């Protein structure tokens with residue numbers, strides 16, 4: 625019976641390790657997906673900055689066209705000015721030129737402001753592009769590492785599965801059944817050691833009579849408090 629209990633404990637260790645690996649795998653898969661999402665998100669902000677820069681450049685070209693039109697209008701008005709007959713007409717064209725020059729000066733200011741905005745946006749895009757290259761390289765590197773860990777976990781799980789099967793087939797099916805029923809009921813660890821007469825599953829004392837029987841290990845015993853399968857573990861602080 626002692627051998628059967630030892631195998632059961634071994635089976636439980638394998639299952640705990642499998643659970644740990646599965647949860648680890650889940651975390652790593654999520655991490656892997658998040659790494660892709662990080663790239664996409666950065667690419668998105670970069671493309672927004674690029675769109676903004678293009679819009680500013682387009683606006684600047686429009687200002688340039690407008691400035692050209694106004695400067696042509698000023699030239700035309702100056703030609704007209706040299707050909708006027710009356711003072712009234714002269715004053716009127718002079719006013720026209722004045723207005724056009726005011727407009728032109730306002731546009732020059734707007735163009736300068738736009739140029740400054742282009743410089744800022746351009747610097748931002750350049751720095752973001754550089755960062756993006758670095759981020760892509762870093763993420764690629766990290767993905768390789770995460771993928772390597774995932775593969776390692778998957779292989780570990782396969783090995784554990786083989787171990788599990790070989791251990792399970794050496795255990796009496798009835799004991800396996802009991803083990804599975806307890807596992808389903810308490811939803812976790814169905815086998816607990818008893819050390820110094822204390823069940824390590826629920827930390828309650830085992831009755832003295834049962835504790836003595838437990839040390840003989842001639843039958844499967846359950847903790848009267850938590851119903852786990854219990855086995856005797858060499859008391860601590862006592863020579864073996």
Ligand SMILES: [Zn+2]
Pocket residue numbers: 816823824825826827828847848849850851852
């Ligand atoms: Zn217990």
